[in-house]
Amino acid sequence: MHLVVRDLAVGYPGRPVLSGVTxxxxxxxxxxxxxxxxxxxTTLLRVLAGELVPTSGEVRxxxxxxxxxxxLPVAPGVTVGDxxxxxxxxxxxxxxxxxxATAAVDRLGAxxxxxxxGELDAAQDRLVRALARAERLALWDADRRADExxxxxxxxxxxxxxxxxxxxxxxxxxRLACRIAQRCDVLLLxxxxxxxxxxxxxxxxxxxxxxxxVVVIVTHDRRxxxxxxxxxxxxxxxxxxxxxxxxxxxxxxxxFQRTAALRRWRARxxxxxxxxxxxxxxxxxxxxxxxxxxxxxxxxxxxxxxTHARVHVKAADRLIERLEAQAVEIPVPPLELAxxxxxxxxxxxxxxHPLLEVRGVQVPGxxxxxxxxxxxxxxxxxxxxxxxxxxxSTLLAVLAGLLVPARxxxxxxxxxxxxxxxxxxxxPDAAQRAPRERRDISGFEAxxxxxxxxxxxxxxxxxxxxxxxxxxxxxxxxxxxPLGELSAGQRRRFELACALLAAPHVLLLxxxxxxxxxxxxxxxxxxxxxTSAAVVVATHDRALRRDLAHWPELALG
Numbered sequence: 198m199h200l201v202v203r204d205l206a207v208g209y210p211g212r213p214v215l216s217g218v219t220x221x222x223x224x225x226x227x228x229x230x231x232x233x234x235x236x237x238x239t240t241l242l243r244v245l246a247g248e249l250v251p252t253s254g255e256v257r258x259x260x261x262x263x264x265x266x267x268x269l270p271v272a273p274g275v276t277v278g279d280x281x282x283x284x285x286x287x288x289x290x291x292x293x294x295x296x297x298a299t300a301a302v303d304r305l306g307a308x309x310x311x312x313x314x315g316e317l318d319a320a321q322d323r324l325v326r327a328l329a330r331a332e333r334l335a336l337w338d339a340d341r342r343a344d345e346x347x348x349x350x351x352x353x354x355x356x357x358x359x360x361x362x363x364x365x366x367x368x369x370x371x372r373l374a375c376r377i378a379q380r381c382d383v384l385l386l387x388x389x390x391x392x393x394x395x396x397x398x399x400x401x402x403x404x405x406x407x408x409x410x411v412v413v414i415v416t417h418d419r420r421x422x423x424x425x426x427x428x429x430x431x432x433x434x435x436x437x438x439x440x441x442x443x444x445x446x447x448x449x450x451x452x453f454q455r456t457a458a459l460r461r462w463r464a465r466x467x468x469x470x471x472x473x474x475x476x477x478x479x480x481x482x483x484x485x486x487x488x489x490x491x492x493x494x495x496x497x498x499x500x501x502x503x504t505h506a507r508v509h510v511k512a513a514d515r516l517i518e519r520l521e522a523q524a525v526e527i528p529v530p531p532l533e534l535a536x537x538x539x540x541x542x543x544x545x546x547x548x549x550h551p552l553l554e555v556r557g558v559q560v561p562g563x564x565x566x567x568x569x570x571x572x573x574x575x576x577x578x579x580x581x582x583x584x585x586x587x588x589x590s591t592l593l594a595v596l597a598g599l600l601v602p603a604r605x606x607x608x609x610x611x612x613x614x615x616x617x618x619x620x621x622x623x624x625p626d627a628a629q630r631a632p633r634e635r636r637d638i639s640g641f642e643a644x645x646x647x648x649x650x651x652x653x654x655x656x657x658x659x660x661x662x663x664x665x666x667x668x669x670x671x672x673x674x675x676x677x678x679p680l681g682e683l684s685a686g687q688r689r690r691f692e693l694a695c696a697l698l699a700a701p702h703v704l705l706l707x708x709x710x711x712x713x714x715x716x717x718x719x720x721x722x723x724x725x726x727x728t729s730a731a732v733v734v735a736t737h738d739r740a741l742r743r744d745l746a747h748w749p750e751l752a753l754g
Contacts, residue, residue: 199223200245200383200411205254207240214240217439218254220430224382227405227412229422231451232432232440233531233714234686235675238415239267241432242385245413260382260410261287265373267387267685267712271360277371278356281343284375288339291330298324333409335380346374349400350393351585366392366585373401382410388685390418391711394584394737417713419740422448431455433531433716436462452719463530534717535669536724539700540661541575541731543612548575552613552703552731558595558605564588564753566605571596571751573703573731578748581735587754589735590620593705596733614656616701616730618692620708636681640671640691643680647695661700670694670717686712693721703731710738 205218215237222228230238243249244256246264263284302324305317335342347354352370353363360368369392376384390398398421405412405425416422422429429443429451435458443451542548553573559565565588573579573596581589594600595607597617638646644665651657666673670690680688689712696704706725710718722744725732736742 199257199259200226200413201255201257202245203255205241205244205256206252207237207244207249208252215432215440216434218430218432219440220428220442222411222413222428224410225408225427227408227414227425227427229426229429230413230415230432231417231422231429231715233716234690234712235684236432236434238432239387239684242266242387242413242415245383246385258383262383262385263376263379263381264385265369265376265387265389267369267391269360269368269372271368273359273361275360276356277347277353277358277360280360280371280375281347281356281378284379285339285343287379288336291327292336292339295324295327295331295336298327333380339378339380342380343374343378346377346400346404347371350374350397370397377401377404380410384408384410384412386412386414386416388415388417388712390416390421390737391708392585395739396584398737398739417710417715417718418738419448419715419718420738420743422451422715436465448715452715455716459530466530531716532669532672534720534724535667536721536728537663537668537697537700539697539704539728539730540702541729543610543614543702545612546575546610550610551608552577552610553596554606554608555596556606558592558602558607560588560591560595560600560602564591564595564602566592566753569751573733575702575731576729577731578745579733580742580745580748580750581733581753582737582742582750583753589753590707592751592753593617593619593707593733593735596703597705613703614658614699614701615703615705616696616699617705618696618707618709620711637679639679640665640676640683643691644676644695644698648698651699657699663694663697663700665691665694665698668694668697686714689713690717701730703733704728706732706734706736708736708738709734710736710741 200222202218202220205215206213207215218241220228230241232238240249242264243266244251245258246262247258248264298320301320302317305320331337344354346352347370350370350373352374353367360371363371373386373389373393376386389401393401398418402421402424405414412425414421414425427444429448430440431443431451432440435441441455441458443454542552546552551572551574553571555571557567557569559567571579581592583589591600595602595605597615598607598609599617648657648662652659665671665676670693671687675683675687680691683691693709696706704725709721713721718738718741722741725734726745734741734745734748
């Protein structure tokens with residue numbers, strides 16, 4: 198079992214996505230795919246799975262392949278049991294073949310007939326192959342393995358339950374459990390920790406470390422990169438335009454090397470722009486001299502005027518030739534987050550009182566915090582943790598004022614503006630929800646529409662509006678494209694931009710690292726620690742929890 202990729206390129210008409218991708222992975226290799234959102238990580242997984250045909254290059258896969266994509270189309274009537282049965286189909290088939298091969302050897306071995314000698318040899322060879330396959334698939338405990346994975350990932354175990362009735366996270370966990378139980382040769386995972394709590398991530402980490410085949414993982418999870426990967430492939434183009442493979446590298450070592458390379462890249466780009474501007478200015482001066490400074494005085498002989506003009510034109514042409522010969526084409530460096538200067542207090546607020554206070558809230562079946570009081574002062578911080586289903590997303594919706602609890606009190610200071618990054622589309626207030634459902638309009642149009650919604654709801658000060666193009670989250674080219682054409686990570690960046698649009702005093706972030714690139718996660722973490730706004734973060738991300746360990750913590754569940 199192995200995976201070989203040579204000089205792979207993928208693109209759509211007028212829009213290249215990947216180029217120059219080269220790496221090799223043998224049994225036991227675990228390759229982490231990282232890079233900025235929109236660089237083609239999910240596209241590369243689809244090519245490796247055989248779902249997309251590359252524009253050029255070569256992909257060779259030896260062994261069975263299984264994929265866990267971010268989104269799962271659900272056909273009506275398909276149940277959890279159907280997915281489990283499909284995943285274990287090879288194991289059940291191998292068990293049946295092993296039983297038949299064993300029976301054939303027993304039957305021929307008991308015949309005591311010299312004429313069956315050749316048949317017995319063939320049957321024994323068949324049994325050896327069946328045993329090898331059974332060993333590789335670990336088929337003796339396949340059903341137990343599937344049930345354990347469903348349990349450990351917190352997925353529904355009711356085999357008769359239809360997938361259409363499950364949440365996005367539950368469907369993902371069912372599919373991930375099935376793939377882990379399947380034991381394929383090449384496992385392709387797209388952001389596997391997005392829908393897992395800490396216990397689920399720990400179980401996944403153990404499974405991947407023991408995986409006998411090849412694993413290729415798209416992930417933003419910095420801890421997973423450290424704990425699992427044997428190599429990191431950065432799909433961000435380097436200064437030479439090609440992705441970079443960091444073999445046997447920790448996340449810290451990768452980030453150090455990547456940051457140093459980016460620093461050199463930006464310095465070279467700035468120096469080249471400065472030199473090009475200086476040469477262009479010299480060229481302008483030369484042609485200006487040709488029209489003014491070098492003009493002979495009136496009364497000079499015509500052939501002298503012509504001679505001076507020809508000499509100066511030739512000098513200007515030689516300068517152009519030197520400019521072109523010395524020019525070095527340095528591509529534009531990647532974006533860098535420019536987090537806005539958020540306000541700490543509304544003009545009319547009393548600094549002695551909290552911006553937000555919530556006491557004893559209850560949302561039936563989702564959240565119950567009797568006797569719990571949350572005070573969020575200006576510049577306050579709160580880290581919310583807990584397993585899946587403990588009510589973290591519900592609590593953030595209550596804090597944002599988007600969900601009215603059946604019991605409890607919520608008090609907000611006058612003039613406080615909120616910014617929310619939610620996990621899914623289940624936010625009931627359109628004025629706070631980023632317009633993700635408007636897939637047919639551009640990012641610029643959707644951002645303007647969202648601003649008008651906030652303004653109409655009294656949640657926006659026109660003088661404090663944060664321009665989307667100034668954040669370093671998306672390029673102007675991406676913002677001009679319809680939202681439906683953006684990757685999941687790019688749409689997540691857009692949702693973060695929408696949360697910052699109104700320059701909020703309180704920023705509420707539900708699993709903010711999901712779908713983002715690891716570089717942006719680092720930049721965002723630094724910004725959240727330093728911002729003047731009050732911040733509440735709900736997360737399973739172990740590295741983020743470590744980085745925010747000095748914040749007050751509310752553990753649910």
